[in-house]
Amino acid sequence: MLLSLRAEVEDALATALAALDLPSDDLGIETPPEDVPAVLASSVAYRLASEAGAPPPEIAANIVEAIDAADYEYIGALRQQGPYVNVLPSDRYLEATVEAAQDEAFGTLPDRETSVVVEHTSANPTGPVHVGRARNPIIGDALARVLEYAGYDVERHYYVNDAGRQIAVFTWAYETFDESDLPEPDRDSPEYEMVRYYRKGNTYLEEAADDAVEDAEAEIQAILQGLEDGDEETYERVSEVVDTVLSGMTATLERLPAEFDEFVKETRFMRDGTTDDVVDRLQDLEAAVYEEDAWQLDLPEIEKNLVFLRADDTSLYTTRDLAHHEWKFDNFDRAVTVLGEDHKLQAEQLVATLDLLDHDTEQLEQVFYSWVNLPEGGMSTREGTGVDLDDLLDEAIDRAREEVEDRLDDRLRDDHLEADDIERIAHQVGIGAVRYDIVAKQPTKGITFEWDRALDFEAQSAPYVQYVHARCCGILGEAASAGHEVPGEVDIDALETDAARDLVREIARFPAVIEEAADDLRPHVVATYTRDLAEAFNTFYRECPVLTADDPETRAARLAVVAGSRNAVANALDALGVAAPDSM
């Protein structure tokens, strides 16, 4: 609804400025501070002061004078306040918001008929998912959800690096070492069992005698060469390792939840010939140079050359990724990739090269996040340092369960939580808190992982917002039992309190927040919004009794606001990928 109001304000300001013979290229529309009773404001008067040769307040007054709010549906009134033009919404704006929010899909924007592939996580299939990379699936999945709400047709892809040296080492180690020489796995799950071979193999390569290492290296090279040559038997040996590890990693990611429509393997682009095709075209580019026996690209604006074909004629990760991205461009209108900041240079090279190959690189957008570190340093699968995501989630659920049980005794309400309910709430709150903590922050900021902070259920966390949803459900449930129906539309006069109207204004913002998050690829703004919405709801909750309202009209109107709040909170949490519990 805010989107409609903003469109009206743009039209009104542009019309007024034209009538005053002033330029209207910058309307200066902004959100006023909290204590100003307006929904939108314009500081355009400042910008035009010198042009118009008049002080800003005078210009603002003239603008207000030139606009008749009656011409618009959602603009209630315009007020000049100092140099600002403030926009007060009409009653119709509030009524229309409550009506729109009755839709369970509230916040879903019209279909854009645009397909987007969101590639995220894409962690090498070498072992358990650890917390260091947990930011990727959480941001990526939230991004995919936000884009879906914004009307895009979204597919989620995991790009599987199944062709590199690490995987060759892994395959060799898996075929070479005997399970009896390995430590017990940390968990009864395929990736925990498999990573033992990988670690053992890496240790061996570092510590074994030179000739033994040489033999091992020869076997590893043979695997790499087999993949390069498209040898089917080698491919199957590698696939067994990759698929097994990946199945375990996928199961962990599903807990977040983060699910994928497709796992796209790097070897696919070696096997179908497209990587060779890319190499051919790259060699024909003016920027291509043959130096030190290898084919390289001298990319504009980037100091370092990009090697795309080794001296031994084999391709590199980036070469295959070029073929991968050409495939994406062929099949999707837009491509979004979530990457760790350590991939920034490579990502720049990728874009620059795609540009040289005459692709429209506007189609590709990359979102970077900084690594999660432990207080004592980084996390590594190979070295086995770090915190496994499974452990973090288990611990979060355990702490949430304790929390639920502690609160059972204090509950005023004697509705019975069964054991199933406790378990459900512990999962929703525990995992929600971890996820929210990560998705609510700007991805570029560094995070140091600390147990207590990651698992704080108070603070500005998921449970605060989830609790609002539970409260809404509680009221709606009681209302239903008492036979009170939620009206599809409301008479705004029945919502006389500031608390109720402020809440409705907050609900009205939701579609605009989705649009902003999708346009800027910043899902964290949705998290910021959920806090504002939750705060407005809690004020309403305290000041406006619903079931025991003074008269049936007020009760009905408030009930509609609660139902709208529920939909807004539920969908905002859903867009973030955080569960919305019906009770807590």
Added chain:
RNA sequence: GGGCACGUAGCUCAGUCCGGAUAGAGCGUCGGACUUCUAAUCCGACGGUCGUGGGUUCGAAUCCCACCGUGCCCGCCA
């Protein structure tokens, strides 16, 4: 050495892209509110050279430059 990111209250962060009204939250500390639709809530107090210095502007946390601090990157690895 070069490139990129980050630096806002004791702590964790919004706000920065797109300059605009007295810089906002939470945690912590202190003090209050449960016979009232769930107190995982609410109300109040305390707490700020927006890293430092310059510049642009009517106006700078926001834009530009320099510097300081921290992180990441600078493989014929992925």
